[in-house]
Amino acid sequence: MTSSQMVSRDGRDGGLPVGEAGAAERWAAILGGTALGLAGARRGSWAGAALMALGGGLFLAGAAGVPVARALREGLGEAHLPDGLRSGVAGLLPVAEEPTTTQAVVTIAAPPETIFRFWRNVANLPRLMSHLERVDVLSEKDSRWIARGPGGVELCWTSTLDKVEENALITWHTLEGAELPHRGSFMLAPAPGGRGTEVRLTLVYRPPAGAGGRAVSRLFGSAPEQQSREALRRLKRLIETGELPTIEGQPHGTRGTRGRMQEGME
Amino acid sequence: MKALCWNGVNDLRVERVEDPRILNPHDVIVKVALSSVCGSDLHLLDGYVPTMRPGDIIGHEFLGEIVEKGPDVRYLNRGDRVITVSIIGCGKCWHCENGDSSLCDNSNPKPQYSEAAYGHCTAGIFGYSHAFGGYAGSHAEYIRVPYADFNCFRVPEGVSDEQAVFVSDAAPTGYMAADMAGIRPGDLVAVWGCGGVGQMAIRSAYLMGAERVIAIDRYPDRLQAAQMKAGAEPLDYTRVDVFDALQAMTGGRGPDVCIDAVGMEADGYDTGLEYWYDRTKQAMGLESDRPAVLRQMVECCRKGGTLSIVGVYGGMIDKFPMGAAMNKGLTFRMGQQHGQRYAERLFEHIRKGELDPSYLLTHRLSLEDGPEGYAMFKKKTDHCMRVVFAP
Ligand SMILES: [Zn+2]
Ligand SMILES: [Zn+2]
Numbered sequence: 001m002t003s004s005q006m007v008s009r010d011g012r013d014g015g016l017p018v019g020e021a022g023a024a025e026r027w028a029a030i031l032g033g034t035a036l037g038l039a040g041a042r043r044g045s046w047a048g049a050a051l052m053a054l055g056g057g058l059f060l061a062g063a064a065g066v067p068v069a070r071a072l073r074e075g076l077g078e079a080h081l082p083d084g085l086r087s088g089v090a091g092l093l094p095v096a097e098e099p100t101t102t103q104a105v106v107t108i109a110a111p112p113e114t115i116f117r118f119w120r121n122v123a124n125l126p127r128l129m130s131h132l133e134r135v136d137v138l139s140e141k142d143s144r145w146i147a148r149g150p151g152g153v154e155l156c157w158t159s160t161l162d163k164v165e166e167n168a169l170i171t172w173h174t175l176e177g178a179e180l181p182h183r184g185s186f187m188l189a190p191a192p193g194g195r196g197t198e199v200r201l202t203l204v205y206r207p208p209a210g211a212g213g214r215a216v217s218r219l220f221g222s223a224p225e226q227q228s229r230e231a232l233r234r235l236k237r238l239i240e241t242g243e244l245p246t247i248e249g250q251p252h253g254t255r256g257t258r259g260r261m262q263e264g265m266e
Numbered sequence: 267m268k269a270l271c272w273n274g275v276n277d278l279r280v281e282r283v284e285d286p287r288i289l290n291p292h293d294v295i296v297k298v299a300l301s302s303v304c305g306s307d308l309h310l311l312d313g314y315v316p317t318m319r320p321g322d323i324i325g326h327e328f329l330g331e332i333v334e335k336g337p338d339v340r341y342l343n344r345g346d347r348v349i350t351v352s353i354i355g356c357g358k359c360w361h362c363e364n365g366d367s368s369l370c371d372n373s374n375p376k377p378q379y380s381e382a383a384y385g386h387c388t389a390g391i392f393g394y395s396h397a398f399g400g401y402a403g404s405h406a407e408y409i410r411v412p413y414a415d416f417n418c419f420r421v422p423e424g425v426s427d428e429q430a431v432f433v434s435d436a437a438p439t440g441y442m443a444a445d446m447a448g449i450r451p452g453d454l455v456a457v458w459g460c461g462g463v464g465q466m467a468i469r470s471a472y473l474m475g476a477e478r479v480i481a482i483d484r485y486p487d488r489l490q491a492a493q494m495k496a497g498a499e500p501l502d503y504t505r506v507d508v509f510d511a512l513q514a515m516t517g518g519r520g521p522d523v524c525i526d527a528v529g530m531e532a533d534g535y536d537t538g539l540e541y542w543y544d545r546t547k548q549a550m551g552l553e554s555d556r557p558a559v560l561r562q563m564v565e566c567c568r569k570g571g572t573l574s575i576v577g578v579y580g581g582m583i584d585k586f587p588m589g590a591a592m593n594k595g596l597t598f599r600m601g602q603q604h605g606q607r608y609a610e611r612l613f614e615h616i617r618k619g620e621l622d623p624s625y626l627l628t629h630r631l632s633l634e635d636g637p638e639g640y641a642m643f644k645k646k647t648d649h650c651m652r653v654v655f656a657p
Contacts, residue, residue, distance in 0.1 A: 109358065237372045241292070241359075245356075245373055245412060246289055250289065251285065251402055252271070253320070254281060254320065259321050
């Protein structure tokens with residue numbers, strides 16, 4: 001995870017960032033001995049680093065079970081991509097063969113209407129994605145997204161809605177000129193046994209090959225599936241409890257060099 | 267304010283730190299009156315919990331007075347004398363709504379650690395490492411409590427501070443051990459470990475209808491407390507073979523319910539070769555928990571019986587007798603305590619005189635004596651059961 005991910009109410013970082021994948025991995029390894037350590041490493045990399053490897057196996061397989069994911073993937077054909085991306089970002093990088101699909105899913109103890117309403121109001125979205133500065137509504141279908149990348153670099157893109165099914169589905173794609181074109185879907189389905197609503201967020205994008213992970217990170221603030229996951233976690237927490245848990249600003253004793261290093265890794 | 271901070275393995279220091287403040291709308295600030303040590307803190311001190319940071323304030327079992335509250339706190343007021351359940355629930359997620367608040371989805375601000383290690387995130391716990399949220403603990407003059415309406419419980423009239431403080435953690439943990447074991451009238455229950463949690467488990471087992479409770483430990487004073495205060499039949503595992511003794515006491519059937527109130531801190535459970543096998547592997551980082559008690563429970567338990575585990579485990583165990591467990595048809599129940607489910611019920615038992623946790627408190631010290639208090643608790647010197655700090 002990146003440090004941009006878990007911002008407390010007052011906007012300061014309270015979360016677990018890039019190095020966090022490493023920290024969590026280590027924790028798993030220490031706690032779990034060898035076997036769980038390996039499991040932790042797999043999850044850890046999924047959680048952060050090996051972006052390219054990931055779009056493949058696990059997540060694509062998960063997404064394949066969802067018709068909309070496939071449709072989205074097909075929809076993001078080469079023809080839809082702007083020239084700049086077809087030949088790699090700024091023409092410097094080769095383009096990856098396959099678009100990457102990431103998906104996150106969470107169950108929220110609330111009816112679909114509540115969740116749909118929250119997401120449909122795009123002004124709420126910066127509360128879910130820490131790198132997002134704001135989302136401006138341009139028209140019924142279009143919205144302008146303004147994000148801050150590392151070092152305060154401003155990133156902008158325009159998204160347009162494709163499908164909106166009340167309390168069930170929202171899909172969108174970025175318009176020409178986006179630095180990293182992507183499509184997304186937000187699906188809601190009732191969970192069994194009165195458990196609330198299953199929420200599925202799918203993103204399909206075509207990462208530039210090679211050093212492309214960096215471009216992806218610039219746009220999303222971190223690995224996209226990690227971002228999606230974190231966005232859904234915050235959505236769940238805000239809807240269920242009305243707040244995001246935090247310890248940012250609580251007292252502690254002298255951290256010392258080691259404590260500061262540990263803090264820095266978050 | 268003063269606070270007892272972890273600085274490294276077996277290195278606690280009393281420091282001056284900032285006072286806590288309200289960070290979220292459902293928070294309260296509690297002025298701590300009593301704050302108990304707990305056996306599970308020893309994992310932190312010994313360095314078995316890798317996400318501790320120098321400067322972390324420890325302690326999770328406490329009682330105090332509400333001195334400040336966030337704008338969305340509805341049921342609590344300044345001046346309320348409360349205990350706080352040590353494991354934090356949000357009160358709104360599906361688990362909390364179903365009474366399983368230690369499985370809360372929302373209370374851990376750093377869920378990534380436990381997701382990586384366990385597959386799903388754990389709840390937050392006060393003063394119990396960053397994997398459990400990194401919340402500042404209660405060995406301090408003040409503490410911030412999130413989701414306060416759900417986690418704080420007003421102490422009723424007729425319940426003393428010394429009784430109530432353990433409703434934070436030790437009492438509900440022991441009570442839950444007995445509750446989830448599904449004890450039926452006539453059952454014979456064996457409890458491994460006679461620390462605070464074990465003592466509470468013994469008493470709770472009787473409250474739920476157990477016919478006899480056998481308490482297993484090695485420390486004479488703890489066995490004596492189990493016998494005198496909780497009514498158990500004591501068994502010193504250094505003097506008898508536990509399996510043989512339990513079979514002899516149960517007509518060869520074995521106990522109907524076996525409760526693990528020890529966990530990975532099976533300290534001094536050095537039953538020869540097996541202990542050293544686990545200890546060595548643990549030291550090498552190959553095995554994080556020592557399961558000697560678990561193995562013994564599987565062997566001793568009657569066929570079709572229940573193992574109820576409330577002693578804390580953190581990671582992997584090795585050489586688990588799965589064949590015996592499977593072929594004997596054992597049931598395993600386990601978990602961190604869901605104290606929010608039990609607090610009111612425990613206060614009722616205390617008021618009626620059916621349960622009195624106050625005898626757990628053997629030493630009342632000031633916060634300044636924090637390091638000495640833990641040393642005493644760890645080495646169990648001076649018949650120490652629980653040290654409670656009064657800041
Ligand atoms: Zn405890
Ligand atoms: Zn909860």
